[in-house]
Amino acid sequence: MAEKAGKEIYHGHDICLKKSIELLEEFGLPGGLLPLDNIEECGVDRESGLIWIKAKKRVDHYFKKAGRTVIYGTEIRATIQKNHLRNLTGVRAKEYFLSIPIGEILVDEPSSGKIHFKTFGGISKSFPVEAFAVGE
Template sequence: MLQELGLPKGLFPLDDIEEFGYNRANGFMWILHRKKKEHTFKKIKQTVSYATEVTAFAEKGVKTKELMLWLSVVEVYVEESSPGKITFKTGTGLSDSFDASAFELDM
């Protein structure tokens, strides 16, 4: 699903997933983890925290400054004009972009 939307396949850690779903008709997706999950993306030295339930409305072509606060991400997008960058936006309007390769699956 992530690849279909133009997002890196490693955006969500795959271990401890109990359930995943994606409704293509309306773009609603969900991931249920057994427990809260922290994951470090080594290439960009960023640690993120995933709640036990992650939900989103996703669509192709949709569109965090670093602070000492945990902020919820409300948008994740890859611009067609810049497919090598992925941008994360918070509800406060803060955003940050990273190389999309940092979120690929480690093989």
């Protein structure tokens, strides 16, 4: 790990996968939200809330309990807050034959057991939080 003025930066798949799960859960988001392969770098700037993940290749992951395929690009960025990812880039949801960019992810507080995905165009879909648990 490297620390630069409030930033935590990690290199290598195993440590980055572990740290990304820990960070999501620390902020009240399901740890299985970013099931990535071949992660090269991840990091967080705790002052600004900026998080990023860089991977060697794109990942298409099917979440069985949500019945959806999510496409993760080679670089994902977002601002993380309690129960909330906003200004999200690098994540797209497959909807029929379309690939729609997801701009925001929000878990209800107090918990209703739902997680909401919003596009930049304002379209929103909700699913059970457990559909995005680690290993799903």
